[in-house]
Amino acid sequence: MGYLFSADAFNSLLAELKTRYKIFAPKIYRGKGRTAGTDLVAYGEAGELAEIAFDRKTAFSPKEIIFPVNQTMFYFTKEEFQENLPPKEDKDMIIFLRACDINGIERMDAILLQNGPYRDVYYEKLRGKARFFLIACDQSWESCFCVSTGSNRTENYSVYVREENGQVFCLVKDRDFEEIFSKYGRPADVEPRFIEENKIRVRLPEEIDQRVFGHKLWEEYAARCSACGRCTVCCPTCTCFTIQDIFYRDNPDCGERRRVWASCLIDGFTDMAAGVSFRAGYGERLRFRAMHKAADFKKRFGLFMCVGCGRCDDACPEYISFSKCLNRLSEIMGEVGQR
Amino acid sequence: MSLNTKAIAKNAYFISKHRGRVTARVRVPGGHLEARHLEIIKEIAERCGNGTVHLTARQAFAIPGIPAEKIPEVRKLLAPYIREAEVGMGVNLPDPEGGFPVPLPPNVLACIGSRDCVFGNIDTAELAQKIERTFYPGSTLLKIGVAGCANDCAKVHMQDVGIIGMVEPLYDPARCIGCEACVKNCRRAASGALRAENYKVARDDLRCLGCGECVLKCPTGAWSRGAKYYRLVIGGRTGRKHPRAARTFLEWAGEEAVIQVIANILAYIEKHRDKTLPKEHLGYIIDRTGYGVFKQEVLAGVNLGPRAKVAKYINFGGYAYDKGVQLT
Numbered sequence: 001m002g003y004l005f006s007a008d009a010f011n012s013l014l015a016e017l018k019t020r021y022k023i024f025a026p027k028i029y030r031g032k033g034r035t036a037g038t039d040l041v042a043y044g045e046a047g048e049l050a051e052i053a054f055d056r057k058t059a060f061s062p063k064e065i066i067f068p069v070n071q072t073m074f075y076f077t078k079e080e081f082q083e084n085l086p087p088k089e090d091k092d093m094i095i096f097l098r099a100c101d102i103n104g105i106e107r108m109d110a111i112l113l114q115n116g117p118y119r120d121v122y123y124e125k126l127r128g129k130a131r132f133f134l135i136a137c138d139q140s141w142e143s144c145f146c147v148s149t150g151s152n153r154t155e156n157y158s159v160y161v162r163e164e165n166g167q168v169f170c171l172v173k174d175r176d177f178e179e180i181f182s183k184y185g186r187p188a189d190v191e192p193r194f195i196e197e198n199k200i201r202v203r204l205p206e207e208i209d210q211r212v213f214g215h216k217l218w219e220e221y222a223a224r225c226s227a228c229g230r231c232t233v234c235c236p237t238c239t240c241f242t243i244q245d246i247f248y249r250d251n252p253d254c255g256e257r258r259r260v261w262a263s264c265l266i267d268g269f270t271d272m273a274a275g276v277s278f279r280a281g282y283g284e285r286l287r288f289r290a291m292h293k294a295a296d297f298k299k300r301f302g303l304f305m306c307v308g309c310g311r312c313d314d315a316c317p318e319y320i321s322f323s324k325c326l327n328r329l330s331e332i333m334g335e336v337g338q339r
Numbered sequence: 340m341s342l343n344t345k346a347i348a349k350n351a352y353f354i355s356k357h358r359g360r361v362t363a364r365v366r367v368p369g370g371h372l373e374a375r376h377l378e379i380i381k382e383i384a385e386r387c388g389n390g391t392v393h394l395t396a397r398q399a400f401a402i403p404g405i406p407a408e409k410i411p412e413v414r415k416l417l418a419p420y421i422r423e424a425e426v427g428m429g430v431n432l433p434d435p436e437g438g439f440p441v442p443l444p445p446n447v448l449a450c451i452g453s454r455d456c457v458f459g460n461i462d463t464a465e466l467a468q469k470i471e472r473t474f475y476p477g478s479t480l481l482k483i484g485v486a487g488c489a490n491d492c493a494k495v496h497m498q499d500v501g502i503i504g505m506v507e508p509l510y511d512p513a514r515c516i517g518c519e520a521c522v523k524n525c526r527r528a529a530s531g532a533l534r535a536e537n538y539k540v541a542r543d544d545l546r547c548l549g550c551g552e553c554v555l556k557c558p559t560g561a562w563s564r565g566a567k568y569y570r571l572v573i574g575g576r577t578g579r580k581h582p583r584a585a586r587t588f589l590e591w592a593g594e595e596a597v598i599q600v601i602a603n604i605l606a607y608i609e610k611h612r613d614k615t616l617p618k619e620h621l622g623y624i625i626d627r628t629g630y631g632v633f634k635q636e637v638l639a640g641v642n643l644g645p646r647a648k649v650a651k652y653i654n655f656g657g658y659a660y661d662k663g664v665q666l667t
């Protein structure tokens with residue numbers, strides 16, 4: 001059913017939802033941007049309509065809500081260990097997010113839940129608590145290319161939400177929410193709208209093979225990239241992690257094991273026990289990332305990994321654009337193919 | 340030719356080496372101005388001066404080659420600039436048609452700061468303008484410079500008072516992935532205040548410069564910007580006899596404290612300066628009274644804020660350019 005809310009009605013709805021759910025949404029953190037006097041747009045808990053930044057793109061993706069940057073897997077002493085799964089009584093979560101990010105979470109589901117015989121229980125537990133409230137995009141930002149990757153649309157949501165001049169239009173798909181929405185909203189015809197055109201068009205490389213390996217493109221990127229890792233940290237589809245065993249300083253006989261985000265761009269990712277590092281060069285690292293996003297993932301799961309959110313493009317201090325990189329890969333494959 | 344050179348100099352003109360010609364000085368607090376104001380500078384230079392403009396080391400304009408009798412015309416042309424750029428930002432100048440009433444304190448210089456520079460922790464021009472509002476027109480020589488961060492591109496270490504923007508880096512271990520980018524960079528490019536510990540980062544508050552480099556380098560936002568603060572360096576100068584770099588007097592001080600301290604420094608100078616000289620730089624006065632007296636007088640009644648630290652003592656060092664001793 002579709003519903004229309006005044007700002008007040010929507011706030012009442014949020015207040016009641018908050019008694020049952022933790023609500024996460026894009027928020028503006030004033031003065032918290034990297035450089036002085038700039039704001040950070042990022043996910044955080046929200047309780048009121050005015051707090052939700054419907055018209056801004058977050059610098060970091062919502063993946064951190066269900067796949068925390070640091071996650072303690074278990075605590076240990078010399079004798080035993082205690083697993084640390086989220087407690088059952090923890091509230092479920094509502095996440096306000098865009099179509100690209102819902103598609104991104106589907107990529108995360110593939111790699112963390114459907115990759116081989118084991119499901120990642122730490123992810124699964126949090127993921128199972130998440131309900132998606134799809135934010136309608138009424139504009140495409142400079143770096144978005146979700147239309148090219150087909151992630152401009154989704155059917156995977158509980159409620160569709162469109163904010164317009166302080167009013168909120170919702171379409172409820174998930175029956176669990178029908179009652180509470182009908183309590184605060186007026187029935188209305190709401191038709192989900194999706195972005196149909198981005199400023200950037202990317203020709204996805206149909207097929208990438210080993211032939212792009214030796215291309216001079218990577219030398220150029222090697223000279224430009226500073227291996228800061230921002231492009232992977234902000235990506236809604238990057239799920240690489242490392243494991244850290246922490247021995248408490250006051251008592252090294254006990255400690256905890258954590259799962260912590262890692263990045264193929266950052267030093268140390270390919271370090272091996274004997275001191276070998278497989279991708280020491282920054283160009284090689286970018287090539288690995290591009291191949292992973294554009295080819296390898298697709299081979300395994302049948303999905304183009306990148307969802308075209310453009311965050312990596314916005315985040316890169318060296319102005320390395322992944323959409324541009326993909327277009328170049330397509331060109332190269334065309335070039336190579338013709339030979 | 341009859342000229343009252345004292346009156347002309349007080350009106351912020353230099354008496355030049357060319358007989359009968361003066362150089363107009365145009366203040367630009369913080370070195371930042373509206374591009375349209377360049378038209379005014381251009382017109383004065385072309386109509387009254389010799390068609391050239393000099394950018395002074397204090398980021399003001401010097402318009403040379405003006406025949407003294409054209410001063411009234413310069414004043415007229417300059418009035419809209421004074422009205423917009425000085426009175427407009429709140430400087431108390433009741434008679435913009437009269438030109439700059441005095442040259443003191445000298446133009447407050449600044450790097451571009453956080454308006455444009457990635458590293459800038461503070462809006463340097465804004466602070467320079469606040470200082471202008473508070474202390475201009477005055478009667479005391481106090482060269483003030485503002486730098487957006489500890490890089491000190493503005494070279495405020497060569498000023499009587501240098502102000503350096505700081506930021507308190509705030510750490511959220513829950514966002515830290517232990518990449519050590521901040522640790523390596525702080526060691527290489529800042530102060531070595533950070534060390535990796537159990538895959539997380541510990542900051543040594545005593546070493547930290549408040550430069551904000553860690554915030555810039557962190558990919559996850561584990562470091563974020565806290566409150567802004569100021570470091571004050573004092574006693575720097577160039578000059579014939581005894582040039583030297585300023586030393587740190589205060590750090591982690593608040594903005595209001597900086598303004599109050601400058602007010603007290605002006606009073607301190609007037610009290611202790613050598614009145615037989617036309618003017619004297621702060622550093623010489625501190626040398627004479629001792630740092631203890633300086634500290635006591637300029638901190639009187641100032642609320643430095645809870646984070647501020649004050650130098651216990653200052654050893655200026657510097658070097659003496661004494662030809663009789665050093666050069667044979």
Ligand code: SF4
Nearest residue numbers: 235306307309310312
């Ligand atoms: S690779 Fe870049 S554009 Fe693609 S999903 Fe990741 S952050 Fe978004």
Ligand code: SF4
Nearest residue numbers: 225226228229231316
């Ligand atoms: S954000 Fe840019 S510079 Fe940093 S690792 Fe990614 S491509 Fe390299």
Ligand code: SF4
Nearest residue numbers: 450456459487488492
């Ligand atoms: S002193 Fe700092 S803020 Fe100012 S220009 Fe230099 S680097 Fe930028």
Ligand code: SF4
Nearest residue numbers: 525547548550551553
């Ligand atoms: S603010 Fe500068 S000195 Fe302090 S920890 Fe960060 S990088 Fe190091």
Ligand code: SF4
Nearest residue numbers: 515516518519521557
């Ligand atoms: S740069 Fe950020 S993520 Fe990396 S170690 Fe430092 S605080 Fe942690």
